[in-house]
Amino acid sequence: MDGRGALAVLLAIAAGAAQAGSWGLGGHVKYQLSHGRYAADDLATLLGDRSPTDHSLDLRLKAERRAGPWEMSAHYEALAVAGDSLETRRAAAALLPVAGALSVTGLPDDRTRVMDLTHDLSDRDRVAAVHRLDRLSLAWLGERAVLRVGRQAVSWGNGLAFHPLDIFNPFSPVAVDKEYKGGDDMLYGQWVRPNGDDLQALALGRRDPQSGSLTQAQSSEAVKYRGRASGMDFDLLAARHYDENVFGFGINRSVGGAVARADLAVTDLRGGGHAGSLVANIDYSWVAWARNMYGFAEYYRNGFGETDAGDYAGITAANPALAARLARGEVFVLGRDYAALGLQIELAPLWNLFQTLIVNLHDASGFYQLRGVHDLRQDLQLQAGVNFPFGGAGGEFGGVATVLPGVSTAPARSVYLRAAYYF
Numbered sequence: 514m515d516g517r518g519a520l521a522v523l524l525a526i527a528a529g530a531a532q533a534g535s536w537g538l539g540g541h542v543k544y545q546l547s548h549g550r551y552a553a554d555d556l557a558t559l560l561g562d563r564s565p566t567d568h569s570l571d572l573r574l575k576a577e578r579r580a581g582p583w584e585m586s587a588h589y590e591a592l593a594v595a596g597d598s599l600e601t602r603r604a605a606a607a608l609l610p611v612a613g614a615l616s617v618t619g620l621p622d623d624r625t626r627v628m629d630l631t632h633d634l635s636d637r638d639r640v641a642a643v644h645r646l647d648r649l650s651l652a653w654l655g656e657r658a659v660l661r662v663g664r665q666a667v668s669w670g671n672g673l674a675f676h677p678l679d680i681f682n683p684f685s686p687v688a689v690d691k692e693y694k695g696g697d698d699m700l701y702g703q704w705v706r707p708n709g710d711d712l713q714a715l716a717l718g719r720r721d722p723q724s725g726s727l728t729q730a731q732s733s734e735a736v737k738y739r740g741r742a743s744g745m746d747f748d749l750l751a752a753r754h755y756d757e758n759v760f761g762f763g764i765n766r767s768v769g770g771a772v773a774r775a776d777l778a779v780t781d782l783r784g785g786g787h788a789g790s791l792v793a794n795i796d797y798s799w800v801a802w803a804r805n806m807y808g809f810a811e812y813y814r815n816g817f818g819e820t821d822a823g824d825y826a827g828i829t830a831a832n833p834a835l836a837a838r839l840a841r842g843e844v845f846v847l848g849r850d851y852a853a854l855g856l857q858i859e860l861a862p863l864w865n866l867f868q869t870l871i872v873n874l875h876d877a878s879g880f881y882q883l884r885g886v887h888d889l890r891q892d893l894q895l896q897a898g899v900n901f902p903f904g905g906a907g908g909e910f911g912g913v914a915t916v917l918p919g920v921s922t923a924p925a926r927s928v929y930l931r932a933a934y935y936f
Contacts, residue, residue: 540573548927549926550563557922582653648665873909
């Protein structure tokens with residue numbers, strides 16, 4: 514099914530909703546303006562504008578209906594990006610082509626999904642836009658069982674910034690917008706036991722990015738059991754993911770008013786050996802200076818990462834397991850050990866300040882984010898923020914060396930303004 518077919522389905526749903534009157538309709542429109550600054554010796558400066566200005570637009574229309582035990586969900590979205598960074602991305606892709614979950618433009622691409630529900634609206638040097646169905650599913654909801662088929666999203670694990678157990682389309686730890694996780698085409702089931710424990714299972718098909726054929730080697734099957742014992746919740750995970758076995762264990766429990774969590778994932782690598790990834794965190798809410806506060810601290814062990822900053826430049830050849838996960842959008846960092854800290858301060862009932870700090874513990878480079886969010890009214894939100902990578906030459910966030918002499922690459926320091934309207 515192509516993008517035009519997806520749009521036809523949406524229009525048919527909307528027409529039925531108007532007649533039936535029992536559909537839940539809603540959505541949002543979001544606009545972001547951002548401006549960045551790269552170092553003089555950065556690859557982005559060499560290929561494009563050192564101080565890029567960019568625009569992005571996100572429109573989502575939702576139609577959902579429940580009739581007896583049946584539930585249908587369809588989410589249409591139109592996404593657009595424009596500006597200097599798009600030209601730079603195209604130049605970088607021409608210099609070093611990569612295959613991943615996103616297209617060269619950074620917009621979603623359904624090349625590897627079972628259904629092709631994405632269609633290009635524009636694909637020019639400085640402007641790119643797509644429209645697509647990000648959700649399209651039919652579910653049967655029983656008293657203790659759920660069965661859902663189609664495009665949907667599933668999130669597993671206890672991570673706050675990093676998510677080793679969430680192997681299906683996870684969020685980047687520095688993503689600005691985490692409201693909707695990208696949907697995947699899968700069959701999902703859940704069974705809830707009388708004691709409240711539950712068993713979840715899924716089968717997620719994918720196409721080979723080169724041949725376009727559905728293959729077992731690209732697909733995933735997983736089961737997860739969630740239970741409670743000795744005053745704590747636990748998760749047990751077993752998966753076959755991209756032709757590799759993954760086993761996971763997670764726990765969380767209350768500790769003196771805070772909540773402590775930990776996840777461990779062990780992967781049997783196709784090339785031999787094992788890789789273990791771990792996340793452990795604690796978060797707590799309190800009141801100080803008559804303001805509500807929330808904070809968290811997290812440690813992340815990336816079992817696929819490098820401990821030596823000098824190895825970053827040759828990752829594709831020297832560490833294929835990490836390179837594959839970076840391309841799939843499954844792992845987002847190059848190193849081995851990280852600390853993440855987060856703080857939220859409610860400055861006023863409708864105005865919150867968020868801070869996040871992520872530090873690579875091997876090279877002392879890091880990424881600091883500061884953003885303020887103001888709810889102007891119930892359906893209108895304004896956000897402004899700063900992204901500030903830091904570190905020395907050779908550090909992951911300070912400037913990784915490239916194959917070009919004297920040229921490095923690092924995230925841009927940037928500021929942005931974002932508005933969101935909900936309906």
